[in-house]
Amino acid sequence: MNEVLDDIKENKIKNIYYFYGSEKYLVNFYINKLLEAIVDKVSRDLNYDMFDDKTANVERILESMETLPIFAYKRVVYLRNIGLFDKKSKALLQKLSDSMAKISDTTCLIIEEHALEKGQGKFNNILKNQDVCRIVNCEIQKESILVKWIQKKFRELEKDIDTKTATYMLRKIGFDMNNILSEINKLSSFKGFENNIRINDIDQICTQSIDSKIFDLLDENRAKKSNKGNADIYKSYIYAGTSAKDFIYDFKTIYVYC
Known part of the structure; x- marks a missing residue:
């Protein structure tokens, strides 16, 4: 992830950045660093466009990517969780991929999604081009x-x-x-x-987290029963970034088998 900071320090900004992962603090941190480095406050309104799932429109996105910067060397187009891999976005993804394949050096496209999906053909192939693109996985830290x-x-x-x-x-x-x-x-x-x-x-x-409370419950349960393997497995799921809320509703089942 520090490669993003290296790009900024060496003034070698990529044309495309793809951010994904569960740690939103890091996603926001690196994207803000890029924005600060590329677009100054004076010209930001002229050289920065952000699209989310409510404002994403393929024609407007492509037009923004093809627009030349004004009083700056680059402009930024930021696609923030627009749902690129949703079924309804199939046409958008295809047209975006075509535009990414010929992206200008005066444009920096920042894409933020929850995950990076395989099997997206041309889109994934473009992301693999390290001369043009940097993929940044902002995972839960150790x-x-x-x-x-x-x-x-x-x-x-x-x-x-x-x-x-x-x-x-x-x-x-x-x-x-x-x-x-x-x-x-x-x-x-x-x-x-x-x-x-x-x-x-x-x-x-400090407020104790839900994850921490579940750890305490699992530890207590493990101390009472001989089968401790399940408790360790569920802990590893949480450390890997799985939301505790996803299995709270089924905790009775966990308790029975731990």
Whole structure:
């Protein structure tokens, strides 16, 4: 993912960026970095078009991609979760692919979707061209990475948190980076002029995530029953980014078989 920042630093912006994945904080972070680097505030209204699932229109999108920038070296066309792989978007995807194949160097097309689907023929083939396109998978980050990120964010707020406490905080509030940042700001405000973040501060201020509560339930259940394999499997699903809400309704079944 840092390749996006390298593109910006080296002034080698690709013509196409495709973002997908469960970690929306990272998706927004990298897209905003691209927008800041390509389009200045003065000319943004002239050189930036954003389309979502309500405003997406194939003619308008293609026209925007073919329009030359004004008082700038590039213009940005941002397709934000327009549902490219929906059945109703089949014609749009085909026409978009044709336009992407001949995209101008003066256009930067940013596509954000929930996933990257295989079997899309010409569209997928264009994305594979690394000279023109960069695919960015913004997945849920590993615990070790997030612990260091938590420590970095606290340092930016002139607060200190050790590795053990940061790990405890992460396991309590979950792996969603937007939520982590919100909890960091809550803790920082709570501590005021005090610098050190402690476990009792986290217990007092932070909201326990649904994922964390399910972990506790599974751990408790595993301690009571000999078959612990299912509990470990469901934990791995959550760490992989599966929403806990997707199986809460069926937790009775989980409890029976864990």
